[in-house]
Each structure stands twice: as C-alpha cells, then as structure tokens.
Amino acid sequence: xxxxxxxxxxxxxxxxxxxxxxxxxxxxxxxxxxxxxxxxxxxxxxxxxxxxxxxxxxxxxxxxxxxxxxxxxxxxxxxxxxxxxxxxxxxxxxxxxxxxxxxxxxxxxxxxxxxxx
Numbered sequence: 001x002x003x004x005x006x007x008x009x010x011x012x013x014x015x016x017x018x019x020x021x022x023x024x025x026x027x028x029x030x031x032x033x034x035x036x037x038x039x040x041x042x043x044x045x046x047x048x049x050x051x052x053x054x055x056x057x058x059x060x061x062x063x064x065x066x067x068x069x070x071x072x073x074x075x076x077x078x079x080x081x082x083x084x085x086x087x088x089x090x091x092x093x094x095x096x097x098x099x100x101x102x103x104x105x106x107x108x109x110x111x112x113x114x115x116x117x
Contacts, residue, residue: 007071008040014058028057046072 004012015025026036029050038044051072055065083091104112 004040005042005071005075007046007068007075008042010068010071011036011040011054014054014064018058029053042075046075 011025015021022033022036026033029036035044039046051068054060054068060068083094086094
C-alpha cells in the first residue's frame with residue numbers, strides 16, 4: 001500500500017472513528033474502493049463536491065471541517081504527473097504546461113478548457 005496523504009489520513013481516521021471500512025465509505029460516496037484508495041494515496045484528485053458531502057454524511061464538527069479543508073488544500077498542492085509511458089516530447093510538454101499555467105490570461109484559459117474538456 002502507498003503512503004497516505006494528509007487527506008488520506010483524515011479519511012482513514014474518520015472511518016476508524018466510525019467503525020467503518022474503506023468499502024463502507026466508498027459506498028456512501030458512491031465510488032469504487034479503488035477510486036477512494038487512489039484519492040487517499042494521492043494518485044487521484046478528490047472531487048470538489050466531496051467536501052460538503054463528507055461533512056454532511058459524517059456530521060463533521062466545525063473543527064473537523066477545517067481539518068478536512070486543510071487536508072484537501074494540502075493534497076491539491078501535491079498532485080503529480082506520472083511520466084511512465086509518456087514519450088520524451090510528452091514529458092517536455094507536461095513540464096512546460098505546468099510552468100506556463102500560472103501565466104495564462106482568461107482568454108487563453110478558456111481556449112485551453114475547450115481543448116481539454
């Protein structure tokens with residue numbers, strides 16, 4: 001098993017405190033156990049709607065909500081790109097994109113969104 005992210009540790013603690021397994025939480029969130037595990041291990045991003053959903057499902061306290069928000073923010077900093085299977089050109093393009101994204105104006109962002117989504 002991979003190393004858990006801060007978000008993964010929060011979700012695991014929440015489950016343990018509620019006597020739940022990964023399977024139980026994945027059912028509540030209506031995702032596969034594999035997807036939830038990938039989120040916990042930082043391999044996939046957590047869907048943005050999960051924050052409110054987890055808060056409501058588990059009736060989080062205000063402190064727990066703040067911890068969840070902090071864990072989500074920290075996990076977003078660490079999203080990475082796996083270069084396995086990418087050509088050298090695709091690798092260079094990925095790195096160039098990561099460096100350039102902060103400098104795109106709103107028009108360029110809209111064009112990029114159309115291409116990506």
